[in-house]
Amino acid sequence: MKKALLALAALTAMGVAHAEDTLKKIKDSGSITLGVRESSGALAYTLGDGKYVGFHTEMCQKVVADLQKKLGLAKLDIKYQPVTSQNRIPLVQNGTVDLECGSTTNNAARQKDVAFAITTYVEEVRIAVKAKSGINSIKDLAGKTVATTTGTTSVQTLRKHERASGVDFKEVFGKDHADSFLLLESGRADAFVMDGQILAGNISKSKNPADFKIVGEVLSVEPIACMIRKDDPAFKAAVDDSIKAQIKDGSLAKLYDKWFMQPIPPTNTKVGLPLSEATKAAWANPNDKPMEDYAKK
Structure with missing residues (x-):
C-alpha cells in the first residue's frame, strides 16, 4: 500500500512538474521561442532580415513582456522560429516553439494535439x-x-x-x-x-x-488563436491573462487599428479590414471554442 501511495505521489509530482514545464523552461533559460509566419497577412509576416511583424506578432511580444514580469526576470530574450502551415503543430508539440503566433484556426482536430489561447481574431x-x-x-x-x-x-x-x-x-x-x-x-x-x-x-x-x-x-x-502545448494549464492561464488584459485596456483594439486600418510596411498600403462583429464578440466573451462551435450557430 505504501509503495502504491509513493508511486501515486511520484506520478502526481510528475504531472505538476509537466504542467509547469513551459514557465519553468522560460525562467530557467531566460528565453522564449515564438513561432512566427512569413506571409500570413497583417496577422503575422516578415520584413526580411529576421524582422517579424503583424497584429499577432506584436500581441505576443506584449504577452512575453507580461510573462517576464510574472516570472520576475530582469531580461527575457525572444527567439523567432519561422513556421509554416505544415510544421507549426509538430514544432509546438516537440518544444521547439513555446508560443505560436501566426494565423492558426482553432478546430476540434487540432485540439487533440495542441492547446489554444483565447480567440483573438475571427x-x-x-x-x-x-x-x-x-x-x-x-x-x-x-x-x-x-x-x-x-x-x-x-x-x-x-x-x-x-x-x-x-x-x-x-x-x-x-x-x-x-x-x-x-x-x-x-x-x-x-x-x-x-x-x-x-x-x-x-x-x-x-x-x-x-x-x-x-x-x-x-x-x-x-x-484564429495562438497555439501552445497541451496539458500546460499554468502557461495557458498566463498567456490568456495577458491577452485579456490587452483587450480590457484597449491596447489590442489599437493594435488591430495599426495593422488592419493604417498603412503598414513594407509598401505602406492599408489592408482596410475593419474590426468584424464576430471578432468584437470574441473579445467581449473570451473563449477558446473550436470552429465547430461557430458552425452550430
Missing part, C-alpha cells in the same frame, strides 16, 4: 481572383484551377464545397501563403481560397492591388 474564408476574371462566386470556379496553401483548413473547406455544389475544379498548392498568391498573380491559378485577411494582406502588398478582388460567399467562419 476569420472568414473567401476567394481572391483577378479583377477581370469574371469569377464572382464558387460556382464560377467550374473548370478552373484553384490555389490554396498546403496544411491549411481551406483545403477541407474547398473539398467540402466541391462535393456540395458539384463544381469540378483543379487544385494546386502553394508551400506558403505568398507562394499561393504568386500562383494567382502569375496566372497559374484562377483563384486563391484562404482566410480573408491573408488574401487582403497579399493583395495590398502586390504590385497592382487594383488588379485583384475578393469575391463570393463566406466559405467558413474560423476562430
Whole structure:
C-alpha cells in the first residue's frame, strides 16, 4: 500500500512538474521561442532580415513582456522560429516553439494535439481572383484551377464545397501563403481560397492591388488563436491573462487599428479590414471554442 501511495505521489509530482514545464523552461533559460509566419497577412509576416511583424506578432511580444514580469526576470530574450502551415503543430508539440503566433484556426482536430489561447481574431474564408476574371462566386470556379496553401483548413473547406455544389475544379498548392498568391498573380491559378485577411494582406502588398478582388460567399467562419502545448494549464492561464488584459485596456483594439486600418510596411498600403462583429464578440466573451462551435450557430 505504501509503495502504491509513493508511486501515486511520484506520478502526481510528475504531472505538476509537466504542467509547469513551459514557465519553468522560460525562467530557467531566460528565453522564449515564438513561432512566427512569413506571409500570413497583417496577422503575422516578415520584413526580411529576421524582422517579424503583424497584429499577432506584436500581441505576443506584449504577452512575453507580461510573462517576464510574472516570472520576475530582469531580461527575457525572444527567439523567432519561422513556421509554416505544415510544421507549426509538430514544432509546438516537440518544444521547439513555446508560443505560436501566426494565423492558426482553432478546430476540434487540432485540439487533440495542441492547446489554444483565447480567440483573438475571427476569420472568414473567401476567394481572391483577378479583377477581370469574371469569377464572382464558387460556382464560377467550374473548370478552373484553384490555389490554396498546403496544411491549411481551406483545403477541407474547398473539398467540402466541391462535393456540395458539384463544381469540378483543379487544385494546386502553394508551400506558403505568398507562394499561393504568386500562383494567382502569375496566372497559374484562377483563384486563391484562404482566410480573408491573408488574401487582403497579399493583395495590398502586390504590385497592382487594383488588379485583384475578393469575391463570393463566406466559405467558413474560423476562430484564429495562438497555439501552445497541451496539458500546460499554468502557461495557458498566463498567456490568456495577458491577452485579456490587452483587450480590457484597449491596447489590442489599437493594435488591430495599426495593422488592419493604417498603412503598414513594407509598401505602406492599408489592408482596410475593419474590426468584424464576430471578432468584437470574441473579445467581449473570451473563449477558446473550436470552429465547430461557430458552425452550430
